[in-house]
Amino acid sequence: MNVLWIFAHPDARSLNGSLYREGIDAVTGAGHQVEVSDLYAMKWNPVVDAGDYGRDDGERLLVAPASKKALEEGTLSPDIQAEHEKLARADLVVMQFPLWWFGPPAILKGWIDRVFVRGYAYGLPDPDRPGRALRYGDGGLAGKRALAVVTIGGTAESYGPRGLAGSLEELLFPLLHGTFFYTGMAPLPPVAVHGTNHMSGEDYQAASAELRRRLAEAETAEPIPYRTQNGGDYDDDVLRPGAAPGREGLGAHRARRT
């Protein structure tokens, strides 16, 4: 398979840098092709503005329609186009980052903000449902798998189902469900490396082995079983009474709990 590995840490000498090299080594060693977007090394610009869409500031900027028009006219900023070309070749998209304020660093958030333009990643008409767009299980990136690899200072317990920080899968819902699944990608359960402020050599070996194990099974592992928009569980964009009866919260959007 072809892997696109997006990496967002400011220092290659970090724990993240080591895991990044391990991951690339594991994937290439298994015979896969890898392309990378090392966002800090690329000095990636994370800020959406009119320049992304080949426009000047003289006209009012409506971001979503402007991005769609630029996509159709081939006037998207060349750095965005280059990422689209990498994505076109990818079967698996890996996003690796340290958890900062319970989400991706700004440089990675801005990779998503700028690259996932309307008409490309989302906003494609659903041929079976006039007036609706393909999303949540289908979309511009359908057919790809997506894996978040996340390093976290806190303990696994504090990010568990009743942990003080909130469960990691729900903290990452905007990425896993709102970005990966929304655009049609199959979101794999994230790889989480905890306790990164106090890692021993053994801890590192364990993290590295776990990353390699998860990468080895990434082609076949079961994605998070989110309910699809068109799978019959939603009516007017709300869960039908018979789907997850009586439940509220992000967990209700999973078709199964495990």
Next chain:
Amino acid sequence: MNVLWIFAHPDARSLNGSLYREGIDAVTGAGHQVEVSDLYAMKWNPVVDAGDYGRDDGERLLVAPASKKALEEGTLSPDIQAEHEKLARADLVVMQFPLWWFGPPAILKGWIDRVFVRGYAYGLPDPDRPGRALRYGDGGLAGKRALAVVTIGGTAESYGPRGLAGSLEELLFPLLHGTFFYTGMAPLPPVAVHGTNHMSGEDYQAASAELRRRLAEAETAEPIPYRTQNGGDYDDDVLRPGAAPGREGLGAHRARRT
């Protein structure tokens, strides 16, 4: 009171720009003082790197300790120091943004990543609990209130408790709980303006009136009742069995449902 209004939209002629001016007008009209951080107008740099901490690239960058050292030595980047000075004067912090990929635009995420350094917003020792830091209800920004003002393309129903997108309060948990509450601020329920792709003049009037109403009560309104770290509901960073018994998910970290 003193208000710090942080604004993150690329175009002042947008819906967000109009609401921003309305909000400032409402707050000043009520006799409050307002300072602003208009992140696009300031060309805010959202990318954490070694330069933030007065360091060159010759040394390995451990972000959290490096940020704390620079804070203590007064070598934080001047743009970060300027935001600390604004925050020091603020009783209410407003963050206004369009919801992009179910979270803040990168320029705002990077304001948080860069400004909320260790030893300032978090990582302050808890005098009552040796070895623990003040957080989740207490911290460097204790005593302030925080309000997110968010514009959203989708309908209110789709962001409701069983809505397809996930409930807005839970989608924003990394900001409301993981950032505002973590640093000691009292998080108010967000102001959400829905259906922004198709707003009539009447819709705009309704949104504007709601924003004014919420700002008028911001000094006294009940914050989201998240459980505090030290309030007795957590043991080893996990909810005790008697707190939200049998429940999982982000909603369990509220002491009450409404």
